[in-house]
Amino acid sequence: MLGNFVYSNPTRLYFGKDSLDNLSAELSKYGDRVLLVYGGGSIKKTGLYDKIVKILNECGKQVFEDGGVMPNPTVEKLYEGCRIARENNINFILAVGGGSVCDYSKALAVSINCKEDPWEKYYLKFEEPDCEIIPVGCVLTMVGTGSEMNGGSVITNHDTKLKIGHVFGEEVFPKFSILNPELTYTLPDYQMKAGFFDIMSHILEQYFSDTDDNTSDYIMEGLLRSLIHSSEIAVKNPTDYEARSNIMWIATWALNTLVAKGKTTDWMVHMIGQSIGAYTDATHGMTLSAVSLPYYRCIMPYGIEKFKRYAVNVWNVSAENKSDEEIASEGLAAMESWMKRIGLVMNISDLGVTEDMLEGIADGTFINEGGYKVLSRDEIIQILKESL
Ligand code: NZQ
Ligand code: ZN
DSSP states (O other): OOOOOOOOOOOEEEESTTGGGGHHHHHTTSOSEEEEEEOSSHHHHHTHHHHHHHHHHHTTOEEEEEOOOOSSOBHHHHHHHHHHHHHTTOOEEEEEESHHHHHHHHHHHHHTTOSSOHIIIIIISOOOOOSOOOOEEEEEOSOSSOGGGSOEEEEEETTTTEEEEEEOOGGGSOSEEEEOGGGGTTSOHHHHHHHHHHHHHHHHHHHSSOOSOOHHHHHHHHHHHHHHHHHHHHHHOTTOHHHHHHHHHHHHHHTSSTTTTTSOOOOHHHHHHHHHHHHHOOOHHHHHHHHHHHHHHHHGGGGHHHHHHHHHHHHOOOOTTOOHHHHHHHHHHHHHHHHHHHTOOOOGGGGTOOGGGHHHHHHTOOOOSSSSSOOOHHHHHHHHHHHO
Protein backbone atom coordinates (compact mmCIF):
# COMPACT_ATOMS: atom_id res chain seq x y z
CA MET A 1 0.00 0.00 0.00
CA LEU A 2 1.31 3.43 -0.87
CA GLY A 3 1.88 5.72 2.07
CA ASN A 4 0.74 9.35 2.10
CA PHE A 5 2.88 11.80 0.19
CA VAL A 6 3.19 15.15 -1.53
CA TYR A 7 4.63 15.13 -5.01
CA SER A 8 5.89 18.30 -6.61
CA ASN A 9 9.00 18.98 -8.68
CA PRO A 10 9.81 22.59 -9.50
CA THR A 11 12.69 22.03 -11.99
CA ARG A 12 11.85 23.01 -15.56
CA LEU A 13 13.66 20.74 -18.02
CA TYR A 14 14.69 21.51 -21.56
CA PHE A 15 15.63 18.30 -23.32
CA GLY A 16 17.20 17.67 -26.73
CA LYS A 17 19.76 18.79 -29.30
CA ASP A 18 18.54 22.40 -29.36
CA SER A 19 17.87 22.74 -25.66
CA LEU A 20 20.63 25.30 -25.06
CA ASP A 21 18.56 27.74 -27.16
CA ASN A 22 16.34 28.15 -24.10
CA LEU A 23 19.08 29.41 -21.81
CA SER A 24 18.63 33.13 -22.62
CA ALA A 25 14.92 33.10 -21.87
CA GLU A 26 15.52 31.33 -18.56
CA LEU A 27 18.36 33.68 -17.58
CA SER A 28 16.13 36.68 -18.16
CA LYS A 29 14.05 35.60 -15.15
CA TYR A 30 16.93 35.83 -12.68
CA GLY A 31 19.52 38.24 -11.29
CA ASP A 32 22.20 39.98 -13.32
CA ARG A 33 25.25 39.00 -11.22
CA VAL A 34 25.86 35.43 -12.30
CA LEU A 35 28.35 32.99 -10.82
CA LEU A 36 29.41 30.60 -13.60
CA VAL A 37 30.40 27.33 -11.90
CA TYR A 38 32.27 24.61 -13.78
CA GLY A 39 34.69 21.73 -13.29
CA GLY A 40 38.28 20.98 -14.22
CA GLY A 41 38.17 22.30 -17.74
CA SER A 42 36.24 19.85 -19.95
CA ILE A 43 33.79 22.61 -20.92
CA LYS A 44 36.66 24.75 -22.22
CA LYS A 45 37.96 21.87 -24.37
CA THR A 46 34.54 21.11 -25.83
CA GLY A 47 33.75 24.75 -26.66
CA LEU A 48 30.69 24.81 -24.38
CA TYR A 49 32.30 27.43 -22.13
CA ASP A 50 32.57 29.92 -25.04
CA LYS A 51 28.95 29.34 -26.03
CA ILE A 52 27.71 29.88 -22.48
CA VAL A 53 29.78 33.02 -21.91
CA LYS A 54 28.49 34.44 -25.21
CA ILE A 55 24.88 33.82 -24.14
CA LEU A 56 25.52 35.36 -20.71
CA ASN A 57 27.08 38.44 -22.32
CA GLU A 58 24.25 38.79 -24.81
CA CYS A 59 21.82 38.70 -21.88
CA GLY A 60 23.70 41.60 -20.30
CA LYS A 61 24.83 39.58 -17.27
CA GLN A 62 27.87 40.39 -15.19
CA VAL A 63 29.76 37.11 -15.07
CA PHE A 64 31.92 35.92 -12.18
CA GLU A 65 33.65 32.56 -12.37
CA ASP A 66 34.13 29.68 -9.99
CA GLY A 67 35.91 26.97 -11.97
CA GLY A 68 37.91 23.96 -10.84
CA VAL A 69 35.12 22.10 -9.08
CA MET A 70 36.59 18.64 -8.63
CA PRO A 71 34.76 15.30 -8.90
CA ASN A 72 33.51 14.66 -5.34
CA PRO A 73 33.58 18.37 -4.42
CA THR A 74 35.28 19.21 -1.15
CA VAL A 75 34.35 21.34 1.81
CA GLU A 76 37.42 23.57 1.21
CA LYS A 77 36.17 24.28 -2.30
CA LEU A 78 32.77 25.17 -0.84
CA TYR A 79 34.36 27.75 1.49
CA GLU A 80 36.30 29.20 -1.44
CA GLY A 81 33.14 29.43 -3.57
CA CYS A 82 31.30 31.19 -0.74
CA ARG A 83 34.07 33.75 -0.58
CA ILE A 84 33.96 34.44 -4.34
CA ALA A 85 30.16 34.68 -4.30
CA ARG A 86 30.05 37.00 -1.28
CA GLU A 87 32.79 39.30 -2.57
CA ASN A 88 30.92 39.74 -5.83
CA ASN A 89 27.43 39.85 -4.40
CA ILE A 90 26.17 37.27 -6.87
CA ASN A 91 22.45 36.60 -7.20
CA PHE A 92 22.30 33.65 -9.59
CA ILE A 93 24.39 30.47 -9.99
CA LEU A 94 24.78 28.80 -13.38
CA ALA A 95 26.18 25.27 -12.99
CA VAL A 96 27.73 23.88 -16.20
CA GLY A 97 29.02 20.34 -15.76
CA GLY A 98 28.22 17.02 -14.15
CA GLY A 99 26.74 16.01 -10.83
CA SER A 100 29.71 17.39 -8.93
CA VAL A 101 29.28 20.88 -10.37
CA CYS A 102 25.54 20.75 -9.88
CA ASP A 103 25.76 19.38 -6.30
CA TYR A 104 28.39 21.95 -5.41
CA SER A 105 26.26 24.77 -6.82
CA LYS A 106 23.34 23.69 -4.63
CA ALA A 107 25.65 23.61 -1.61
CA LEU A 108 26.77 27.14 -2.49
CA ALA A 109 23.16 28.24 -2.90
CA VAL A 110 22.41 27.48 0.75
CA SER A 111 25.82 28.49 2.12
CA ILE A 112 26.50 31.95 0.67
CA ASN A 113 24.12 33.66 3.09
CA CYS A 114 24.47 31.10 5.87
CA LYS A 115 25.70 32.59 9.16
CA GLU A 116 26.96 29.25 10.46
CA ASP A 117 29.53 26.78 9.15
CA PRO A 118 27.70 25.08 6.24
CA TRP A 119 29.55 21.76 6.61
CA GLU A 120 28.50 21.49 10.21
CA LYS A 121 24.98 22.79 9.72
CA TYR A 122 23.92 20.88 6.60
CA TYR A 123 26.20 17.85 6.48
CA LEU A 124 26.84 16.96 10.11
CA LYS A 125 23.63 18.17 11.75
CA PHE A 126 21.37 17.80 8.68
CA GLU A 127 19.66 21.09 9.47
CA GLU A 128 17.56 22.86 6.86
CA PRO A 129 18.53 26.25 5.42
CA ASP A 130 17.09 29.29 7.18
CA CYS A 131 18.86 31.95 5.11
CA GLU A 132 18.14 33.41 1.67
CA ILE A 133 18.84 30.74 -0.97
CA ILE A 134 20.50 31.80 -4.24
CA PRO A 135 18.73 30.27 -7.27
CA VAL A 136 20.62 27.72 -9.40
CA GLY A 137 20.27 26.80 -13.07
CA CYS A 138 22.06 23.86 -14.67
CA VAL A 139 23.50 22.86 -18.04
CA LEU A 140 24.27 19.16 -17.66
CA THR A 141 27.29 17.53 -19.32
CA MET A 142 27.48 14.15 -17.52
CA VAL A 143 24.65 11.71 -16.97
CA GLY A 144 24.05 9.64 -13.84
CA THR A 145 23.45 11.47 -10.59
CA GLY A 146 20.01 12.93 -11.24
CA SER A 147 21.29 16.12 -9.59
CA GLU A 148 19.71 18.11 -12.43
CA MET A 149 16.22 17.58 -11.01
CA ASN A 150 16.66 16.94 -7.31
CA GLY A 151 17.82 18.56 -4.08
CA GLY A 152 20.76 16.22 -3.48
CA SER A 153 24.14 17.74 -2.73
CA VAL A 154 27.09 15.55 -1.73
CA ILE A 155 30.22 17.12 -0.21
CA THR A 156 33.46 15.42 0.83
CA ASN A 157 35.63 16.27 3.83
CA HIS A 158 39.01 14.60 3.32
CA ASP A 159 40.31 15.62 6.76
CA THR A 160 37.60 13.70 8.58
CA LYS A 161 37.24 11.12 5.77
CA LEU A 162 33.52 11.72 5.43
CA LYS A 163 31.50 12.02 2.23
CA ILE A 164 27.98 13.11 3.08
CA GLY A 165 24.88 13.96 1.07
CA HIS A 166 22.15 16.33 2.17
CA VAL A 167 18.86 16.04 0.32
CA PHE A 168 17.52 19.59 0.33
CA GLY A 169 13.92 20.57 -0.30
CA GLU A 170 12.31 21.98 -3.43
CA GLU A 171 13.62 25.50 -2.84
CA VAL A 172 17.14 24.19 -3.59
CA PHE A 173 16.29 22.15 -6.72
CA PRO A 174 17.69 23.73 -9.90
CA LYS A 175 15.15 26.23 -11.27
CA PHE A 176 15.83 24.82 -14.72
CA SER A 177 18.11 22.21 -16.29
CA ILE A 178 19.24 21.98 -19.88
CA LEU A 179 19.71 18.40 -21.02
CA ASN A 180 21.35 17.95 -24.40
CA PRO A 181 22.46 14.32 -24.85
CA GLU A 182 25.05 15.41 -27.43
CA LEU A 183 26.91 17.37 -24.74
CA THR A 184 27.69 14.03 -23.09
CA TYR A 185 29.42 12.49 -26.15
CA THR A 186 32.81 13.86 -25.06
CA LEU A 187 32.74 12.04 -21.71
CA PRO A 188 35.63 9.62 -21.18
CA ASP A 189 34.50 6.01 -21.55
CA TYR A 190 35.13 5.34 -17.84
CA GLN A 191 32.91 8.24 -16.74
CA MET A 192 30.15 7.30 -19.16
CA LYS A 193 30.05 3.75 -17.80
CA ALA A 194 30.26 4.92 -14.19
CA GLY A 195 27.22 7.07 -14.90
CA PHE A 196 25.33 4.07 -16.27
CA PHE A 197 25.86 2.17 -13.05
CA ASP A 198 25.02 5.17 -10.89
CA ILE A 199 21.62 5.21 -12.61
CA MET A 200 21.12 1.49 -12.08
CA SER A 201 22.08 1.81 -8.44
CA HIS A 202 19.67 4.70 -7.84
CA ILE A 203 16.85 2.56 -9.16
CA LEU A 204 17.86 -0.53 -7.21
CA GLU A 205 18.22 1.44 -3.96
CA GLN A 206 14.55 2.35 -4.28
CA TYR A 207 13.40 -1.00 -5.71
CA PHE A 208 14.87 -3.34 -3.08
CA SER A 209 12.73 -2.14 -0.20
CA ASP A 210 9.09 -2.83 0.76
CA THR A 211 7.10 -5.93 -0.04
CA ASP A 212 3.91 -4.17 -1.15
CA ASP A 213 2.50 -3.96 -4.66
CA ASN A 214 3.76 -0.46 -5.59
CA THR A 215 3.24 1.17 -8.97
CA SER A 216 6.74 2.57 -8.51
CA ASP A 217 8.19 -0.94 -8.80
CA TYR A 218 6.62 -1.38 -12.23
CA ILE A 219 7.99 2.01 -13.33
CA MET A 220 11.43 1.07 -12.05
CA GLU A 221 11.40 -2.28 -13.87
CA GLY A 222 10.67 -0.38 -17.09
CA LEU A 223 13.47 2.10 -16.44
CA LEU A 224 15.89 -0.74 -15.69
CA ARG A 225 15.00 -2.65 -18.87
CA SER A 226 15.46 0.46 -20.96
CA LEU A 227 18.78 1.24 -19.24
CA ILE A 228 20.16 -2.26 -19.76
CA HIS A 229 19.12 -2.22 -23.42
CA SER A 230 20.42 1.28 -24.19
CA SER A 231 23.68 0.88 -22.25
CA GLU A 232 24.69 -2.12 -24.36
CA ILE A 233 24.18 -0.01 -27.49
CA ALA A 234 25.93 3.07 -26.07
CA VAL A 235 29.01 1.12 -24.99
CA LYS A 236 29.47 -0.13 -28.58
CA ASN A 237 28.57 3.20 -30.16
CA PRO A 238 28.83 6.16 -27.76
CA THR A 239 27.37 8.59 -30.29
CA ASP A 240 24.14 6.63 -30.77
CA TYR A 241 21.72 9.48 -30.04
CA GLU A 242 18.77 7.23 -29.36
CA ALA A 243 20.64 5.26 -26.70
CA ARG A 244 22.35 8.27 -25.09
CA SER A 245 19.15 10.32 -25.00
CA ASN A 246 17.20 7.44 -23.46
CA ILE A 247 19.88 7.01 -20.81
CA MET A 248 19.89 10.72 -20.02
CA TRP A 249 16.13 10.67 -19.49
CA ILE A 250 16.25 7.47 -17.41
CA ALA A 251 18.88 9.06 -15.15
CA THR A 252 16.62 11.99 -14.44
CA TRP A 253 13.60 9.82 -13.66
CA ALA A 254 15.67 7.47 -11.53
CA LEU A 255 16.28 10.17 -8.95
CA ASN A 256 13.89 13.07 -9.32
CA THR A 257 11.89 11.87 -6.28
CA LEU A 258 9.00 10.30 -8.23
CA VAL A 259 9.71 6.58 -7.83
CA ALA A 260 10.43 6.91 -4.10
CA LYS A 261 7.02 8.35 -3.33
CA GLY A 262 4.86 6.35 -0.95
CA LYS A 263 7.46 3.65 -0.29
CA THR A 264 10.53 3.01 1.82
CA THR A 265 13.99 3.00 0.23
CA ASP A 266 17.33 1.41 1.03
CA TRP A 267 20.45 3.43 -0.06
CA MET A 268 22.97 1.10 1.65
CA VAL A 269 25.06 0.63 -1.51
CA HIS A 270 25.42 4.40 -1.63
CA MET A 271 26.32 4.59 2.04
CA ILE A 272 29.15 2.07 1.56
CA GLY A 273 30.14 3.64 -1.77
CA GLN A 274 30.33 7.13 -0.29
CA SER A 275 32.58 5.93 2.51
CA ILE A 276 34.87 4.32 -0.07
CA GLY A 277 34.81 7.64 -1.95
CA ALA A 278 35.89 9.52 1.18
CA TYR A 279 38.94 7.23 1.48
CA THR A 280 39.94 6.97 -2.15
CA ASP A 281 38.28 9.85 -4.06
CA ALA A 282 37.23 7.16 -6.56
CA THR A 283 34.61 7.79 -9.23
CA HIS A 284 31.19 7.60 -7.60
CA GLY A 285 29.50 5.13 -9.97
CA MET A 286 32.42 2.70 -9.75
CA THR A 287 32.35 2.66 -5.95
CA LEU A 288 28.77 1.44 -6.29
CA SER A 289 29.46 -1.18 -8.96
CA ALA A 290 32.29 -2.65 -6.87
CA VAL A 291 30.15 -3.35 -3.80
CA SER A 292 26.68 -3.99 -5.24
CA LEU A 293 26.88 -7.72 -5.88
CA PRO A 294 28.38 -8.71 -2.51
CA TYR A 295 25.76 -6.48 -0.85
CA TYR A 296 22.81 -7.88 -2.78
CA ARG A 297 23.97 -11.46 -2.29
CA CYS A 298 24.15 -10.73 1.44
CA ILE A 299 20.60 -9.36 1.71
CA MET A 300 18.94 -11.59 -0.90
CA PRO A 301 17.64 -14.20 1.60
CA TYR A 302 15.77 -11.44 3.48
CA GLY A 303 14.01 -10.08 0.39
CA ILE A 304 13.76 -13.24 -1.67
CA GLU A 305 10.37 -12.43 -3.24
CA LYS A 306 11.61 -9.12 -4.63
CA PHE A 307 14.87 -10.60 -5.88
CA LYS A 308 12.85 -13.28 -7.65
CA ARG A 309 10.64 -10.64 -9.23
CA TYR A 310 13.75 -8.67 -10.27
CA ALA A 311 15.21 -11.77 -11.96
CA VAL A 312 12.05 -12.52 -13.91
CA ASN A 313 10.80 -9.02 -14.77
CA VAL A 314 14.11 -7.28 -15.39
CA TRP A 315 16.48 -10.04 -16.52
CA ASN A 316 13.99 -12.42 -18.19
CA VAL A 317 15.05 -15.35 -16.01
CA SER A 318 12.75 -18.35 -16.56
CA ALA A 319 11.11 -19.40 -13.30
CA GLU A 320 10.14 -22.90 -14.46
CA ASN A 321 11.07 -25.78 -12.16
CA LYS A 322 13.38 -23.67 -10.03
CA SER A 323 13.43 -22.78 -6.35
CA ASP A 324 13.03 -19.16 -5.27
CA GLU A 325 16.75 -19.03 -4.41
CA GLU A 326 17.74 -20.36 -7.82
CA ILE A 327 15.62 -17.79 -9.64
CA ALA A 328 16.83 -14.89 -7.48
CA SER A 329 20.48 -15.97 -7.84
CA GLU A 330 20.14 -16.23 -11.61
CA GLY A 331 18.91 -12.63 -11.65
CA LEU A 332 22.03 -11.44 -9.84
CA ALA A 333 24.19 -13.60 -12.11
CA ALA A 334 22.60 -11.94 -15.15
CA MET A 335 23.29 -8.55 -13.61
CA GLU A 336 26.91 -9.58 -13.04
CA SER A 337 27.32 -10.62 -16.69
CA TRP A 338 25.89 -7.28 -17.86
CA MET A 339 28.22 -5.37 -15.52
CA LYS A 340 31.25 -7.24 -16.85
CA ARG A 341 30.08 -6.85 -20.45
CA ILE A 342 29.81 -3.09 -20.23
CA GLY A 343 33.13 -2.83 -18.36
CA LEU A 344 32.38 -1.75 -14.80
CA VAL A 345 34.76 -1.93 -11.86
CA MET A 346 33.95 -5.09 -9.88
CA ASN A 347 36.50 -4.84 -7.04
CA ILE A 348 37.31 -2.12 -4.56
CA SER A 349 41.03 -2.96 -4.84
CA ASP A 350 40.81 -1.53 -8.38
CA LEU A 351 39.73 1.76 -6.79
CA GLY A 352 42.73 1.92 -4.46
CA VAL A 353 41.18 0.30 -1.39
CA THR A 354 43.60 -1.76 0.68
CA GLU A 355 42.87 -4.16 3.54
CA ASP A 356 43.99 -1.69 6.21
CA MET A 357 41.24 0.75 5.14
CA LEU A 358 38.32 -1.62 5.66
CA GLU A 359 37.68 -0.83 9.33
CA GLY A 360 37.70 2.91 8.65
CA ILE A 361 35.41 2.55 5.63
CA ALA A 362 32.98 0.52 7.74
CA ASP A 363 33.07 3.17 10.49
CA GLY A 364 32.35 5.91 7.94
CA THR A 365 29.33 4.02 6.56
CA PHE A 366 25.97 5.32 7.75
CA ILE A 367 23.64 2.41 8.44
CA ASN A 368 20.13 2.84 7.03
CA GLU A 369 17.11 0.80 8.04
CA GLY A 370 14.95 0.90 4.92
CA GLY A 371 16.33 -2.20 3.20
CA TYR A 372 15.60 -5.89 3.67
CA LYS A 373 18.28 -6.29 6.31
CA VAL A 374 19.83 -3.80 8.71
CA LEU A 375 23.55 -4.43 8.29
CA SER A 376 25.91 -4.94 11.20
CA ARG A 377 29.42 -3.52 11.10
CA ASP A 378 30.77 -7.06 10.62
CA GLU A 379 28.54 -7.56 7.61
CA ILE A 380 29.84 -4.33 6.07
CA ILE A 381 33.41 -5.55 6.59
CA GLN A 382 32.47 -8.88 5.03
CA ILE A 383 30.95 -7.16 1.98
CA LEU A 384 34.10 -5.05 1.60
CA LYS A 385 36.32 -8.14 1.92
CA GLU A 386 34.33 -9.92 -0.77
CA SER A 387 34.86 -6.94 -3.07
CA LEU A 388 38.62 -6.63 -2.48
O1 NZQ B 1 35.60 18.56 -14.20
P1 NZQ B 1 35.53 18.41 -15.67
O2 NZQ B 1 36.75 18.85 -16.37
O3 NZQ B 1 34.29 19.02 -16.25
O4 NZQ B 1 35.49 16.83 -15.97
C1 NZQ B 1 34.48 15.98 -15.47
C2 NZQ B 1 34.95 15.08 -14.33
O5 NZQ B 1 36.32 14.83 -14.43
C3 NZQ B 1 34.14 14.99 -16.55
N1 NZQ B 1 33.10 15.47 -17.46
C4 NZQ B 1 31.84 15.84 -17.16
N2 NZQ B 1 31.17 16.11 -18.29
C5 NZQ B 1 32.04 15.92 -19.32
C6 NZQ B 1 33.27 15.53 -18.80
N3 NZQ B 1 34.35 15.28 -19.58
C7 NZQ B 1 34.19 15.41 -20.91
N4 NZQ B 1 33.02 15.76 -21.48
C8 NZQ B 1 31.92 16.02 -20.73
N5 NZQ B 1 30.76 16.32 -21.33
O6 NZQ B 1 33.63 13.85 -15.86
C9 NZQ B 1 34.24 13.77 -14.58
C10 NZQ B 1 33.19 13.42 -13.55
O7 NZQ B 1 32.27 14.46 -13.40
P2 NZQ B 1 31.37 14.51 -12.09
O8 NZQ B 1 30.51 15.71 -12.16
O9 NZQ B 1 32.23 14.35 -10.89
O10 NZQ B 1 30.50 13.19 -12.24
P3 NZQ B 1 29.07 12.82 -11.72
O11 NZQ B 1 28.05 13.47 -12.57
O12 NZQ B 1 29.04 11.36 -11.60
O13 NZQ B 1 28.97 13.47 -10.25
C11 NZQ B 1 29.50 12.80 -9.13
C12 NZQ B 1 29.12 13.50 -7.84
O14 NZQ B 1 27.70 13.52 -7.64
C13 NZQ B 1 27.39 12.95 -6.38
C14 NZQ B 1 28.51 11.95 -6.18
O15 NZQ B 1 28.63 11.51 -4.85
C15 NZQ B 1 29.71 12.73 -6.65
O16 NZQ B 1 30.17 13.60 -5.64
N6 NZQ B 1 26.01 12.42 -6.38
C16 NZQ B 1 24.97 13.28 -6.37
C17 NZQ B 1 23.66 12.86 -6.24
C18 NZQ B 1 22.51 13.77 -6.21
N7 NZQ B 1 22.69 15.06 -6.35
O17 NZQ B 1 21.39 13.35 -6.02
C19 NZQ B 1 23.32 11.44 -6.09
C20 NZQ B 1 24.41 10.53 -6.50
O18 NZQ B 1 24.18 9.28 -5.91
C21 NZQ B 1 25.78 10.99 -6.16
O19 NZQ B 1 26.09 10.70 -4.83
ZN1 ZN C 1 24.62 7.71 -7.00
